[in-house]
Amino acid sequence: MQPDWTALLVEPKAILGPYKGKAPxxxxxxxxxxxxQFDDVAIAGQFMQLPxxxxxxxxxxxxxxxxxxxxxxxxxxxxxDGVLERSDEDDSLHGMPCGMPGQCSIEAAPEAYIDDAERxxxxxxxxxxxxxxxxxxxxxxxxxxxxxxxxxSGQFGRCPPY
Numbered sequence: 001m002q003p004d005w006t007a008l009l010v011e012p013k014a015i016l017g018p019y020k021g022k023a024p025x026x027x028x029x030x031x032x033x034x035x036x037q038f039d040d041v042a043i044a045g046q047f048m049q050l051p052x053x054x055x056x057x058x059x060x061x062x063x064x065x066x067x068x069x070x071x072x073x074x075x076x077x078x079x080x081d082g083v084l085e086r087s088d089e090d091d092s093l094h095g096m097p098c099g100m101p102g103q104c105s106i107e108a109a110p111e112a113y114i115d116d117a118e119r120x121x122x123x124x125x126x127x128x129x130x131x132x133x134x135x136x137x138x139x140x141x142x143x144x145x146x147x148x149x150x151x152x153s154g155q156f157g158r159c160p161p162y
Contacts, residue, residue, distance in 0.1 A: 005106040008126050010145045015068070018058075018148060024049040024066070026106065031084060031130060032092070032099035034137060041078055041139050042071045043130065044152065045099050058149050067152040072128065074113070074142035082135035102132035106144060113142040 006012040006023045015023045024047040031045030047066040058064040087098040108124035128139045 008106050008108060008124075008144055010143050014146050014148055014151075018055050018066075019051045020053070024051075026104040028101055029068070029104045029130070030087065030099040030101045032086060032090065032097040033084070034080070036078060036080075039075045040071065040073055041075050041141070042069050043128075043137065044069045044097075048101060055149060067149060069147045069152045070128065071145045071147065072126075072139045072141035072143070073145070075139060076125065076142075077138065077140035079138040080136070082132075084135050085132045100132060102130055102135070104128075104130045109140060 004023075005026055006016055009015070012023075028048040029045055030048055031043045033045075034041070034043040045068060047068060050061070050064060050066050054061050054064045058066070085100040085102075086092070087100050090096070090098045106126060106128045109127050111125050112122040113125045114122055123142070125140055125142060126144050128137075128141070128144065130137045
């Protein structure tokens with residue numbers, strides 16, 4: 001049986017904190033951009049489900065968005081096909097990009113990733129997949145980080161999206 005998806009994150013508190021310990025389902029993740037840089041891949045989007053209490057740093061409940069960036073380090077497999085679907089509400093030109101949800105999962109692979117051989121730290125490889133009608137992305141990585149709120153835009157803004 002696969003663990004809860006947040007258990008595979010480097011720092012699960014990043015998403016569990018705003019959602020008071022119960023992260024939103026991956027089925028509500030709507031990405032709008034991705035980038036790849038050597039062995040580092042990121043996909044930016046938002047969860048369509050806001051937390052019950054929106055953190056003040058996310059803005060007022062009327063205008064808040066659950067912005068997130070999944071970042072993958074030590075990538076061993078990366079495959080992308082097609083073009084991300086955008087929502088009718090997408091206004092990327094004015095800084096309000098909005099994607100469409102699809103089938104999304106993060107799972108532990110059966111093989112071990114050696115995090116620190118000297119100390120004997122072995123963790124599973126992680127497989128992240130996201131699929132829409134005309135787009136699919138598959139990443140296998142040693143580490144998966146998530147950034148939320150203002151940190152998300154700062155983290156993803158380092159490189160131009162594809």
